[in-house]
Amino acid sequence: MKKLEDRILAEGKVYDGGILKVGSFLNQQIDSDLMLEIGEEIKRLYLDAGVTKILTVEASGIAIALAAGMSMHVPVVFAKKNESLNIQSSVYSASVFSYTHQKLYNIVVSEEYLNENDRILLVDDFLANGEALRGLIELVSQANATLCGCAVAVEKGFQHGGDGLRAEGIRVEALALVESMKPGEIIFR
Amino acid sequence: MKKLEDRILAEGKVYDGGILKVGSFLNQQIDSDLMLEIGEEIKRLYLDAGVTKILTVEASGIAIALAAGMSMHVPVVFAKKNESLNIQSSVYSASVFSYTHQKLYNIVVSEEYLNENDRILLVDDFLANGEALRGLIELVSQANATLCGCAVAVEKGFQHGGDGLRAEGIRVEALALVESMKPGEIIFR
Numbered sequence: 001m002k003k004l005e006d007r008i009l010a011e012g013k014v015y016d017g018g019i020l021k022v023g024s025f026l027n028q029q030i031d032s033d034l035m036l037e038i039g040e041e042i043k044r045l046y047l048d049a050g051v052t053k054i055l056t057v058e059a060s061g062i063a064i065a066l067a068a069g070m071s072m073h074v075p076v077v078f079a080k081k082n083e084s085l086n087i088q089s090s091v092y093s094a095s096v097f098s099y100t101h102q103k104l105y106n107i108v109v110s111e112e113y114l115n116e117n118d119r120i121l122l123v124d125d126f127l128a129n130g131e132a133l134r135g136l137i138e139l140v141s142q143a144n145a146t147l148c149g150c151a152v153a154v155e156k157g158f159q160h161g162g163d164g165l166r167a168e169g170i171r172v173e174a175l176a177l178v179e180s181m182k183p184g185e186i187i188f189r
Numbered sequence: 190m191k192k193l194e195d196r197i198l199a200e201g202k203v204y205d206g207g208i209l210k211v212g213s214f215l216n217q218q219i220d221s222d223l224m225l226e227i228g229e230e231i232k233r234l235y236l237d238a239g240v241t242k243i244l245t246v247e248a249s250g251i252a253i254a255l256a257a258g259m260s261m262h263v264p265v266v267f268a269k270k271n272e273s274l275n276i277q278s279s280v281y282s283a284s285v286f287s288y289t290h291q292k293l294y295n296i297v298v299s300e301e302y303l304n305e306n307d308r309i310l311l312v313d314d315f316l317a318n319g320e321a322l323r324g325l326i327e328l329v330s331q332a333n334a335t336l337c338g339c340a341v342a343v344e345k346g347f348q349h350g351g352d353g354l355r356a357e358g359i360r361v362e363a364l365a366l367v368e369s370m371k372p373g374e375i376i377f378r
Binding site: 078 | 212216217219220222225247252258262263267268269302
């Protein structure tokens with residue numbers, strides 16, 4: 001998506017450790033008009049996939065998931081992050097390792113909101129190592145729902161999480177796929 | 190907003206301790222079409238207020254704030270919650286007491302995203318004691334920005350946070366204002 005790539009080139013900031021900051025338009029400040037177009041693009045990509053529900057994880061995934069949900073007229077469910085090990089029995093849960101924060105956390109969704117009739121599109125703002133998406137895929141699996149695929153705003157291709165998922169036959173669409181980056185230079189695949 | 194009230198009557202669940210669960214359509218599962226209408230209603234209410242930016246707090250405020258931002262074509266900023274006492278110098282921060290979780294946390298926004306030229310509309314999903322909105326008002330004040338008012342999806346009128354803000358001359362609009370509730374009975378003001 002050219003408009004997103006242009007915006008990353010104009011405002012994205014690269015820091016050591018593979019960090020790409022896009023806080024001025026994608027999180028934590030969100031350009032609503034750009035988000036509207038991101039939602040439309042995700043709708044276009046998954047038009048024929050029969051998606052019945054979108055699943056994301058709080059907090060920075062919620063905006064893009066809602067944008068896609070509004071365009072596609074399907075409900076959005078967000079998994080909650082939970083550092084506690086006490087998981088109630090009436091939830092689906094998966095553990096996710098955050099490389100950014102170097103800690104393990106749980107993501108949970110009430111069983112009420114996912115079931116075997118759902119055809120799920122996973123949506124998130126970033127895809128790096130793929131840990132968050134793998135956690136969401138685990139929730140979809142626990143619910144016996146069908147996974148239609150994944151859509152992310154920005155994929156960091158050099159961290160290969162997306163490549164691993166694609167190699168397993170999972171459809172992964174990135175609106176901007178960063179092949180390499182260093183301060184002052186961002187190259188898209 | 191009649192459609193929201195009807196939905197609360199149909200699906201809202203009242204628990205002891207003044208808890209109203211609306212997780213099936215407002216959080217953590219979000220009805221995208223309802224959210225679109227909520228955004229339009231907030232736009233209608235604040236059409237002439239000259240709003241340039243919407244401010245909310247993660248995580249459950251993000252969806253409704255984005256819906257309003259998309260309708261009004263203004264950016265959305267969300268404050269992050271932070272349990273740490275180590276606040277960087279380049280952020281606005283305020284402490285908020287959560288009655289639900291019985292603990293104090295910080296909300297922070299980078300100074301980059303709020304300034305004295307901004308005319309801010311505060312948006313959140315729930316208004317109870319008003320602690321979260323008061324924290325956001327503190328951030329607006331630190332940025333020397335102008336506060337246009339607040340819009341919330343559901344106000345729990347019996348907890349009087351909204352009444353306190355209105356008594357101070359702050360505009361507070363609730364799309365559904367619950368006057369009283371008990372299991373099986375919800376009455377709107």
